[in-house]
Amino acid sequence: MDRIRTDLCVIGAGSGGLSVAAGAVQMGARVVLIEAGEMGGDCLNAGCVPSKALLAAASAAQAQRRGFRGVPGVDPAVDFAAVKDHVAAVIAAIAPHDSQERFEGLGCRVIRARAHFTGPQEVEAGGIRVSARRFVVATGSRPLVPPIPGLEAVPYLTNETLFALRERPAHLLVIGGGPIGLEMAQAHRRLGCAVTVVEAAAALGREDPEMAAVVLAALRAEGVEIREGVGVASVAGRAGEVVLRLADGLEVRGSHLLVAVGRRVAVDGLGLEAAGVEFDARGVKVDARLRSVTNRRVFAVGDAARGLQFTHVAGYHAGVVVRQAVLGLPARTRSDHIPRATYTEPELAQVGLTEAEARAAHGARLTVVRAGFDGNDRAVAGARGHGLVKLMVVRGRPVGVSIAGPAAGELIGFWALALAARLKLSAVAGTVLPYPTLAEVSKRAASAYFSPKLFDNPVLKAVVRVVQRVLP
Template identity: 75%
Template sequence: MSRIDTDICVIGAGSGGLSVAAGAVQMGARVVLVEAGDMGGDCLNTGCVPSKALIAAAAAAQAQRRGFRGVAAAKPQIDFAAVKDHVADVIAEIAPFDSQERFEDLGCTVIRAFARFTAPDTVQAGDSTIRARRFVIATGSRPFVPPIMGVETVPYLTNETIFALRDRPDHLLVIGGGPIGMEMAQAHRRLGCAVTVIEGDRALGREDPEMAAPVLAALRDEGITIREGQAVVRLSGGEGAVEVTLSDGSSIAGSHVLMAVGRKVALDGMGLEAAKIAFDRKGVTVDDRLRSTTNRRVFAVGDAAGGLQFTHVAGYHAGIVVRQAVLGLPARARRDHFPRATYTDPELAQIGLTEAEARAAHGDRLHVIRLDLSQNDRAVAQGRKAGLLKLMVVRGRAVGVSITGPQAGELIGLWAMPITKGLKLSVITGIVLPYPTLSELSKRAAGAYFSPQLFGNPWVKRVVRLVQRLLP
């Protein structure tokens, strides 16, 4: 049994925990990093990285089916196991950046064991007792499996197991119509599976319905069955032959079931009570500094902090914590400027308020601008004109942007700066973008806000006529 005294103990080696550990140790703090599972956490091993690798392979298959004018479409020859090899290779290529060896080289003490608090300032991890001035809980989340009748006896997949599946499912039943469910549904459909999505409420229910509609229509056009407003009440069957019974009494048979109904914060068994750390089902109870409200030694980042469950949010949280726990500087976390993207085809991205949220917050002060992607020359040239940008403006400043279309996740990045900093739309209209690019749609939307003031104002016309008479 060893005893370690340190400045900062980070529990969890996912995106948030690794960012805290790397920043703190390189600034001179003594850091212990504790991880019971795989280094890199969910994002690297079972989340963002493998899902985007799978989506890329599926997009390549769909491109063959789609063809182009003058380019014949073809039926893709899909080796499902080889696609999974691609997924594994992508993880392996990125893994060294998150590896134990790299963090030990940076100067961290890395302990591969489960961490459990035994006191407000002490953690037990394997054979090590760790006492720290500050703790950072960065344990992430796990797939939530709802208590459906029969779930204990029927085999099912989650994001933690589906990427290891090397035999192509004949018919994948996806329970949950959120971003994860829809991304996996489309990817597997494009790779040759029959797919049915079952959603108890509205598919992509968190998103603006106007923006989600083209995505859902595209998925249905590709042959995905989407059952909305129907909850799953029972699972039955066995390996390779499962059946779900819906709340309306109907049933659907398939070969595999994927649970994609949400995430549960991973705090079980950590002994938070012994450390006097308040928490609930959403995560550790923290203030706007991401510090535990009941134990000032403890911070939480990412999913463990009880907010939005995105890798980029965890990275942002890490910066807030490093500023305080390492440098002793004040810092407070915001929640109103995080972008998000659903990587279906077309993609769906959002930053700030949706239209409904903006109307509720700003009422008659809100100005909404809509631009179809068909008004963008690059989209026309590519033959990908289906899409929409919606800009929510209050007093000359963007409060929200929604984009549906190809590369929406990339396009939303242009709006991160003005929304984060509260800059005027003139910042966007004043930039020069290469032509032709999809990003010009954002500049055109910002310009559309000023157009009525410039081109429809009679006083502007009078001033211009006067200037024209006075000019030599």
């Protein structure tokens, strides 16, 4: 059996693993990268990239359907198979950046096989034993399939199989009203499918209810049926004829079924027990440095690190690990500045605390400020004046921001910087932005925090009157 000694062994070539490997090898470390599946992981092949490509096609179809004042809408002719060709082309265009060839060109040794630990400092993959000074578990996650009676006997889709479907579903049933379920529900509705979403709790239940309501109202207006507060008791049927029997006794029928109820961390079969690495169903148990609490040579990033399951979090984790494992510098994670976004139309984005979380944490010290897109000139000019920005402010600093409206995923970056740098709200209010832009809605919200202090302050008004009398 061949043996390799290296500085860093990265298990998993998704977003987090690739970022660790690229950063480490370009800084001079010896790196072995192990991947059993497709390079690029879930994000490239079955997640962020294909879903946004599908959403873009769906948005183009909806733009034709919607039209504009003076520009009559038309019923779009949707070639569903060609749309999937677009999705595949987008993946293919991005794939070279994540490819084995690129990483071998950078200097990594890439092993395309399943890895498992054989000891605290060694893994085996493809008949090769790799011993390393440090290991990074970056194995990501897989779709969670709930134990619903009858589901295993009925054909169903997950995000791993959905994008290969070339025939347009007549009626897509979606179990799960989270971001993935609702993004795909809206996309398929806009591409000509009937769509029904079933959610046992509240749709977008993790989000601020006021903001979620903006999104849900828009989807329902487009014809997406969303059933909340009722679970699926059982599933029956066959290909082309699926029946969901709900907990309230009703039945929902459709041609295709998408299961989108969450993700499960992919750490099974890694042999973490042999490495002395403590883990559970949520992933590797790590400290704030992302280092295993039971084996200091092993780090975990992304979904495998028991935290927020986002591609950008995996990239953030990669930087924290590289600083420690490659440069020997101290580094710790924080989560208060991590944004998230749901890419429906309108979009929904959040960074920091929601209103409910902020009230629980700060009580009477909290001030909540709102600014609607209906007061933003760029949004009104583009007939996109629905939605709002909500700021949670404590002693002049934002502790959370919620946005529901056009380009919310882009606009939240402004606030992610503010929270990451712990800026005061006065810095945001004092920023000069180009006019007219959607970004001005954020400045308007920040300015609204100061308005009562400036315009409803009798002491200030008295001072102004004195100043006006004495000014030459």
